[in-house]
Amino acid sequence: DAKTTQPPSMDCAEGRAANLPCNHSTISGNEYVYWYRQIHSQGPQYIIHGLKNNETNEMASLIITEDRKSSTLILPHATLRDTAVYYCIVCSGGGADGLTFGKGTHLIIQP
Amino acid sequence: EPEVTQTPSHQVTQMGQEVILRCVPISNHLYFYWYRQILGQKVEFLVSFYNNEISEKSEIFDDQFSVERPDGSNFTLKIRSTKLEDSAMYFCASIALVGQGKAKNIQYFGAGTRLSVL
Numbered sequence: 001d002a003k004t005t006q007p008p009s010m011d012c013a014e015g016r017a018a019n020l021p022c023n024h025s026t027i028s029g030n031e032y033v034y035w036y037r038q039i040h041s042q043g044p045q046y047i048i049h050g051l052k053n054n055e056t057n058e059m060a061s062l063i064i065t066e067d068r069k070s071s072t073l074i075l076p077h078a079t080l081r082d083t084a085v086y087y088c089i090v091c092s093g094g095g096a097d098g099l100t101f102g103k104g105t106h107l108i109i110q111p
Numbered sequence: 112e113p114e115v116t117q118t119p120s121h122q123v124t125q126m127g128q129e130v131i132l133r134c135v136p137i138s139n140h141l142y143f144y145w146y147r148q149i150l151g152q153k154v155e156f157l158v159s160f161y162n163n164e165i166s167e168k169s170e171i172f173d174d175q176f177s178v179e180r181p182d183g184s185n186f187t188l189k190i191r192s193t194k195l196e197d198s199a200m201y202f203c204a205s206i207a208l209v210g211q212g213k214a215k216n217i218q219y220f221g222a223g224t225r226l227s228v229l
Contacts, residue, residue: 041148041150041200043202043204043221046217046219087154095142095159096166097159098144098156098159099154
C-alpha cells in the first residue's frame with residue numbers, strides 16, 4: 001500500500017497558487033519525495049522531487065518539512081490545464097524500485 | 112524533448128489471445144518498467160527490467176506476463192492468454208541513471224496503451 005496520505009480532492013481558482021499537501025510520516029532516511037500528475041488517462045507526468053531541501057523548477061515548488069514527515073507541492077499560478085490527479089510518492093530512487101501510486105489528489109482549477 | 116513512446120495506443124483483442132505491447136524507452140535510459148491502470152483505479156507497478164533481466168516484479172506479474180528487450184530500442188510486454196480483467200491502460204517508463212546520484216533518477220512515462228479484452 002502507498003506510504004503517503006493525500007486529500008482526495010481540492011479546488012483552486014485560476015491564477016492562484018495551488019498548495020497540495022502530503023503526509024509521509026514513515027518515510028525512511030534514503031527515500032525521496034516525488035510528485036507526479038496524471039491528466040485524464042494519460043501517462044503520469046513527473047513534476048518535481050526532493051530529499052530534504054526545498055526544490056523549485058519551472059513547473060512547481062516542493063516544500064519538505066524539517067522532520068520530512070510531510071511536504072507541500074506548490075503550483076504558483078494555476079491554470080485550467082493544471083486540472084489533474086496529483087500523486088505524492090516516496091521512493092528510494094533506486095532503479096529496481098517501482099513507484100507505488102496511491103489515489104492522489106484530484107485538483108480542480110476553477111475559472 | 113526525448114520521450115517514451117508506446118504502440119499501439121489502443122489494442123483490442125479476444126479473450127485467450129496473446130498480445131504484445133511495445134515501448135521505445137528514451138535512448139540513453141537503462142532501467143525499464145511496466146505499469147497498468149484499470150479504469151478508475153490506481154496505477155500499479157508490474158515489473159522493472161535492467162541489463163536484460165527482470166529486477167523486480169509485483170504479485171500481478173504472474174506467469175502469463177513476460178517482458179523482453181528484443182533489440183537495442185524496443186521493450187515489450189507480452190500477455191500470453193488474455194483475460195477480461197487484463198483490460199487496462201498499460202504504461203511503460205524508463206529511467207536514465209542508476210547509482211550515479213539518485214537525485215537524477217526520474218521515471219518518465221509513455222502515453223500508454225489501452226488494452227481492451229473482449
